[in-house]
Amino acid sequence: MKNVFIPHRWNNEDFNDISGLLDRTKFIVRNYSVPKVSPMDSIDYRYNVDPQIQKQIKYASFVVCSNRPANSGGIASEEIKFAVSIGKPVVAIKITQSTSTLITNLGISVISNRRDSLENWVAYAV
Numbered sequence: 001m002k003n004v005f006i007p008h009r010w011n012n013e014d015f016n017d018i019s020g021l022l023d024r025t026k027f028i029v030r031n032y033s034v035p036k037v038s039p040m041d042s043i044d045y046r047y048n049v050d051p052q053i054q055k056q057i058k059y060a061s062f063v064v065c066s067n068r069p070a071n072s073g074g075i076a077s078e079e080i081k082f083a084v085s086i087g088k089p090v091v092a093i094k095i096t097q098s099t100s101t102l103i104t105n106l107g108i109s110v111i112s113n114r115r116d117s118l119e120n121w122v123a124y125a126v
Helices: 014-025 052-061 074-084 101-105 115-124
Strands: 001-004 029-031 064-066 090-093 108-110
Touching: 001 014, 001 052, 001 090, 001 108, 014 064, 014 090, 014 115, 029 074, 064 074, 064 115, 074 090, 090 115
Parallel strands: 001 029, 001 064, 064 090, 090 108
Antiparallel strands: none
């Protein structure tokens, strides 16, 4: 069983794309992300990452995000930085041609949006 967290924004399809990619891998995956259909009741904005979301990230074996430049700001970027700060393996799926400066600056690997690329990364990193 592989536990995953997907930082994402609600205004694009990255969550669905990455979830679908994970579903096609050979791994059994438990998703600890916050789905749009069941958002958390309240977010505590006193923290860069709400403690409820911190807990979800801590449960994850690894974190998968998109390389989308929009990940350079907002809550998704804070979730990515938090995951890196606690030593979680993080990978970015190449969804767009341009990559977020945050992803680049944190040294996060960007892999092809392909099942075999993700399987190879998980087998190596997790």
